[in-house]
Amino acid sequence: MIEQVKGTQNIYQNESEKFLHVRQCFFDVFNNSGYSYIQTPHLEHSELFEKSIGENSEIVSKQMYQFNDKGGRTLVLRPEGTSSIVRYHAQNQKELTNQYSYFGQMFRYENPQKNRYREFTQGGVEIIGNLDSFSDFQVINDSIRFLNNLNLTFTLEINTIGSIDDRELYSKELYTYFKTHEDDLSDESREKLELNTLRILDSNNSLDSKVIQDAPVISNFINDISSQKYESLKSLLSNNNINFKENTRLVRGLDYYNDLTFEFINDDGVVLGGGGRYDRLAEILNIGSFNGVGVAFGIERIMNIIDIKNKSPKVYIIGIDIDKISRLCKLLDQNNINYSKPPRLSKINSQFKNAKNLGAKYVVNTDEDTIKDLENNTSIKFNVEVLIDN
């Protein structure tokens, strides 16, 4: 037996129904709201993510599937989607402002658990180019429509983390503060002190909560322009009856964000999706200077909380005479009628039972040339017109 790779999934049956449902819903909402689907490579040069996400982020330092190909290139399986789209935009669309959507597999070398896999699916959108508050608004607003269409309940949390310069200043201040309270911090938080000070704010270790409570707040370090933008987005959301919760400790994991950050969180605290503004990413990559805002959803996380019933076939054909049943297939094909069928011609009783279990509406018995309506249990002579009329 060859085992499958750790942290990967086979998505099938009820799970694949959910997957296709979420994907359908994703494209129905976003691709009918101005976004164009883009598919970028799963392989990228390591350099792209080292620069964009940040070299001392956990994703880059520990979690990338990285290897050298036979031409000596250092490549990775992409750990996220935004950087590739920014790279594309710089290559081909630098002067324009575009709305992109993407949906596909990402790879991170993590220890798997619920809602976290090594190969997983993200769907998201990005607006890249010259942006304003309406750009931010629509990404959030369209995201809400997507989640609502899936009948999910969630909370929108937002924050502003200011410019990258603001954040550096704040980070230094925070470092000084935590350094003096080092003894009161949990082991995990103490580890983060040197490289990732900001993330200590995210800790849900009760040991840390008291120290965090009295820590300097980011709002005191935000520059005026960023604050104004944040205020105007908040009033834009309020004016449109969009509920949100401000969370001044919402610091997202990727280094390239500035100003706006937001997350959609369900009742169990699972982050279904998140995003924010990344106005300096192109500069960090040294490929241009344009703004960006985007969101990404964890498709498996959504699949894990929705519940859908399997689709039932409308017409199921059975029979043990291979000539008769194949003739019927061709007849239905010619009339462009969809139908389900047994994988092979087993015992007629089994075939009938199978049709019933799948919840078929009509069963056509090609041995007898009859069609049965399983809902009201009536059987009549089969005539293709009956199906065409239905």
Add this chain to the structure above:
RNA sequence: GUGGUCGUAGCUCAGUUGGUUAGAGCACCUGGUUGUGGUCCAGGAUGUCGCGGGUUCGAAUCCCGUCGAUCACCCCA
């Protein structure tokens, strides 16, 4: 990367202090019954007991390692 729990048939699980040829239910297959068909009867196929080593006359069972699943930490979507 760290820690807890767990790996026996496609699925859910039994399997005694180590003891013949490893079991049940569901699902599946065949024949019959029913014939308005889904019921019922009879029979059938299916396992590297996660993998590798060790102890033993003998291991699904005990020990070690390893792989995987799951949950949590960490991290994140």
